[in-house]
Amino acid sequence: MKRSKWIWLVWAVVLLCYLVPYTLLTHVQAWYGSFLFWTIAGLVVIALNLFITKDFEEHGND
Secondary structure (H helix, E strand, O other): OOHHHHHHHHHHHHHHHHHHHHHOOOOOOOOOOHHHHHHHHHHHHHHHHHHHHOOOOOOOOO
16 A cells, blocks of 8 residues: 555544544543543554654665
């Protein structure tokens, strides 16, 4: 898949970080509510960023 499609997936996770806690998890008052969701979403975004940037190369200024 192209890199830009993976970037859209990152944006989808970011959007879910706003929607899910304020809709589906509104009445969950325990640690496994929004905090757990945001923790897992953060790890997913980090993993996606590593996957997206794994082929980046550093070019010298020679």
